[in-house]
Amino acid sequence: MEQIVVALSPFTRACRSLALRHGDLDLAHGLDQGEHVLVHDPIADEHFSAIVADVSFELTETSYRLEIGGRITAQEAIDWSAPALEEDHLTTGDLVALLSELRRSERDISTALADLRAR
Numbered sequence: 231m232e233q234i235v236v237a238l239s240p241f242t243r244a245c246r247s248l249a250l251r252h253g254d255l256d257l258a259h260g261l262d263q264g265e266h267v268l269v270h271d272p273i274a275d276e277h278f279s280a281i282v283a284d285v286s287f288e289l290t291e292t293s294y295r296l297e298i299g300g301r302i303t304a305q306e307a308i309d310w311s312a313p314a315l316e317e318d319h320l321t322t323g324d325l326v327a328l329l330s331e332l333r334r335s336e337r338d339i340s341t342a343l344a345d346l347r348a349r
Contacts, residue, residue, distance in 0.1 A: 231266060231267060231268055231310050231311055232257055232258065232259075232261065232265075232267045232268070233267065233268040233269075233270055233307070233311060234250065234255060234257075234267055234268065234269050234270070234280075234296070235256075235269075235270045235272055236248070236250065236269065236270075236271065237271055237272065237273045237274075238269070238271045238273075238274070238276075238278075238298075242298070243298075246297060246298040246299075247283075247295060247296070247297060247298065248269070248280070248295070248296040248298060249293065249294070249295050249296075250293065250294045250295075250296065251291050251292070251293050251294075252291065252292040252293070252294065253291055260292060261282045261285065261294050262282060262285065263282050263283070263284065263285045264281065264282060264331075265281070265282045266279065266280070266281055266282075266327045266330070267279075267280050267281070267282065267296065268280070268302075268307050268310060268311065269296065269298060270307065275304075276301055277301065277302045277303065277304055277306070277307040278298050278299060278300065278301050278302065279298075279299035279300055279302055279310075279326055279327075279330065280296040280297060280298050280299055281296065281297050281299065281327075281330055281331075281334070282294055282295075282296055283295045283296060283297045297334075299326070299330050300326065302326075306322065309321070309322070310322075
């Protein structure tokens with residue numbers, strides 16, 4: 231799992247959304263929409279789960295928008311960064327990722343239902 235090190239502003243913390251450019255990051259690979267990542271704020275020394283909500287490709291740059299999830303401990307960040315030892319074993323990180331996907335799905339369904347009711 232990729233870890234992104236970036237100072238989070240009070241606005242970012244409040245809106246739980248973060249825009250980043252690939253060129254500003256030290257990543258092993260490009261990020262995909264729906265990919266789970268870790269965010270580390272070195273100023274506050276805090277770790278968060280996050281998901282890549284949007285990817286935008288431009289001629290010279292790729293941009294990402296992350297949805298910041300819950301705060302996790304430094305040990306959890308280390309555990310989540312480590313490769314899985316057993317494929318059949320669910321980790322805390324796996325469960326948090328599943329809950330994040332469920333939350334996003336619920337929001338999408340609620341929005342779609344509201345649109346249908348408005349018609």
